[in-house]
Amino acid sequence: MTPAIDAHVRLDTHPTHPSAVQAVLTGSQAHVAVMALEAADWSAAATNVLVLARIDHEEPYWAADAAKHLIAEGITVEITPRLQEAIDEEWTWANYPMPWCTRSEIRAVSNQAQKIHDDIRHGQLLIHAHAHDGHTTIAVGTYLHPSGKSVYLHGEDHLRQIADIFDSPAKALLAFEKAHSAEMHPGPAPLTDTDAPPSKRAPSATSPQPSPNPSALSRRPSPSTWPIPATTTRSSTPSSKRTASSKSGAPGTTTPLSPTTNRSPCASSSTTTPGPVTRSGPSPRTKHRSATACGT
Incomplete structure (x- = not known):
């Protein structure tokens, strides 16, 4: 069993930019989660705050993918209900x-x-x-x-x-x-x-x-x-x-x-x-x- 890491990641939709996802990190080992998310192309917005913004508006899908990897590493992940709704939504481009x-x-x-x-x-x-x-x-x-x-x-x-x-x-x-x-x-x-x-x-x-x-x-x-x-x-x-x-x-x-x-x-x-x-x-x-x- 993967040992627990003292890091908590809260994933939510971004407050101002449609489709973007924000991660807020806490815990004495939050830096471990920061490195993991930066390796997955998340960008630092502030101390222990990272943002995923993509040109294809698939942020919810890739946020869910990042959550799976973080959990596998022993990091606690919380996904807000509205982000979970966006993850579960089936959509595609018109035309x-x-x-x-x-x-x-x-x-x-x-x-x-x-x-x-x-x-x-x-x-x-x-x-x-x-x-x-x-x-x-x-x-x-x-x-x-x-x-x-x-x-x-x-x-x-x-x-x-x-x-x-x-x-x-x-x-x-x-x-x-x-x-x-x-x-x-x-x-x-x-x-x-x-x-x-x-x-x-x-x-x-x-x-x-x-x-x-x-x-x-x-x-x-x-x-x-x-x-x-x-x-x-x-x-x-x-x-x-x-x-x-x-x-x-x-x-x-x-x-x-x-x-x-x-x-x-x-x-x-x-x-x-x-x-x-x-x-x-x-x-x-x-x-x-x-x-x-x-x-x-």
Whole structure:
């Protein structure tokens, strides 16, 4: 049996930032829990106070995952009722451009996008140039660690993916310039509202503002989504309005850099499932029951 550690972690929804999770630590060995949470990409907000803020609004899921690991280490964890409600809620993006993905596949796509976001934010991935392909932002960059590869990035926020890999920055830039010379700009693209730190995010119609109503604190905003480049005909037309998604749509038009570029990260599914119901309110997202394709 794992010996108990004198540390108590209280997990709750963040008081001002929708979907973010806050951890308050107490106990003579609270530093042990601090190190464990920082290793899981939680950020220190104050002494023994950490925050988990992600671009994919999956904080409740990853907070539950962190709680399991802390408990396994012998640390006491308390999860507030409103955070538990957010953890238990089944939801998915309205108008998701890859509607054939299961809920777990959607989470895997956004987790990869989160890693790219963190690599850029921590200076591990240097962006050389960016462009807009008519649908979304594309970019080319290089990982700065030894033997780091150069990558072609497609998409924004929770949909950003590595679409191609190159052996050198020169090869990556030449290919990028050949495909997007007319729209190419040096350096990284301007931050989206989701990319920006919470304190610098501008209010928007799709991002609910802080509310004194506790039930509103766990609501997740739905930033704009865009179609990924693909040869399949199942990508959807970008729209700022979040409504029920459809499995039909116009094909993407982005020019691939190589024959193997722009493959969908999700496996195609031929199973027909009931259409999702769009939930009304300040956080327009789609809620699923466990029987739907996006249920886990």
